[in-house]
Amino acid sequence: SAVISQKPSRDICQRGTSLTIQCQVDSQVTMMFWYRQQPGQSLTLIATANQGSEATYESGFVIDKFPISRPNLTFSTLTVSNMSPEDSSIYLCSVSGGLAVEQYFGPGTRLTVT
Amino acid sequence: GQSLEQPSEVTAVEGAIVQINCTYQTSGFYGLSWYQQHDGGAPTFLSYNALDGLEETGRFSSFLSRSDSYGYLLLQELQMKDSASYFCAVRGGNRDDKIIFGKGTRLHILP
Numbered sequence A: 001s002a003v004i005s006q007k008p009s010r011d012i013c014q015r016g017t018s019l020t021i022q023c024q025v026d027s028q029v030t031m032m033f034w035y036r037q038q039p040g041q042s043l044t045l046i047a048t049a050n051q052g053s054e055a056t057y058e059s060g061f062v063i064d065k066f067p068i069s070r071p072n073l074t075f076s077t078l079t080v081s082n083m084s085p086e087d088s089s090i091y092l093c094s095v096s097g098g099l100a101v102e103q104y105f106g107p108g109t110r111l112t113v114t
Numbered sequence B: 001g002q003s004l005e006q007p008s009e010v011t012a013v014e015g016a017i018v019q020i021n022c023t024y025q026t027s028g029f030y031g032l033s034w035y036q037q038h039d040g041g042a043p044t045f046l047s048y049n050a051l052d053g054l055e056e057t058g059r060f061s062s063f064l065s066r067s068d069s070y071g072y073l074l075l076q077e078l079q080m081k082d083s084a085s086y087f088c089a090v091r092g093g094n095r096d097d098k099i100i101f102g103k104g105t106r107l108h109i110l111p
Helices: none
Strands: A004-007 A010-013 A019-025 A031-037 A043-050 A068-072 A075-080 A089-096 A103-105 A109-113 B003-005 B009-013 B018-025 B032-037 B044-049 B053-057 B060-065 B070-075 B084-091 B099-101 B105-110
Touching: A004 A089, A019 A031, A019 A089, A019 A109, A031 A075, A043 A068, A043 A075, A043 B099, A075 A089, A103 B044, B003 B084, B009 B018, B018 B084, B018 B105, B032 B060, B044 B053, B044 B060, B044 B070, B070 B084
Parallel strands: A010 A109, B009 B105
Antiparallel strands: A004 A019, A019 A075, A031 A043, A031 A089, A068 A075, A089 A103, A089 A109, B003 B018, B018 B070, B032 B044, B032 B084, B053 B060, B060 B070, B084 B099, B084 B105
């Protein structure tokens, strides 16, 4: 299994500002995934981040709002840009296991936008 | 597109057995997974079925019927610590690694 850390664990931000969330994995992985989860709700995939190429975004999510970097095989960042209260959520990064049958999640970043 | 249906809540008694069902619609299918998430925690992987039948891991078992697009998670000898949300999930239909999650089932366990 992979050990994943995220920074920050939580933040309170003002609307109109941006926050960059970092995700660090203890081993090299090809694909990293970013999810959003509202309290009590399911996980919604934002984008898939491959090293060396642009991220692939799911329907409803755009690069201008959620730019992603993937500079190497163990690290990725997600930026939530021009935040509004609707962006208040938990943001999680994840990676696939060796056989791609499971995913391992970071502890999440709890974002509150006021 | 892909969609998964599972009950929003299930209640059971400590020591009992509970089954959480999941039906899915996918353009392609590369396996059904189950995840557990405690309040305030991250989802953790429980089990995976790629072929029809039952997979057992301790007190937890998972079943898949591909012809029925149906699976379930069976939890035996329920403990209070099993109180959590359980998500079924399918791998993407275009053979990438991304996983799409159901809405989750909140399991309440009564003493």
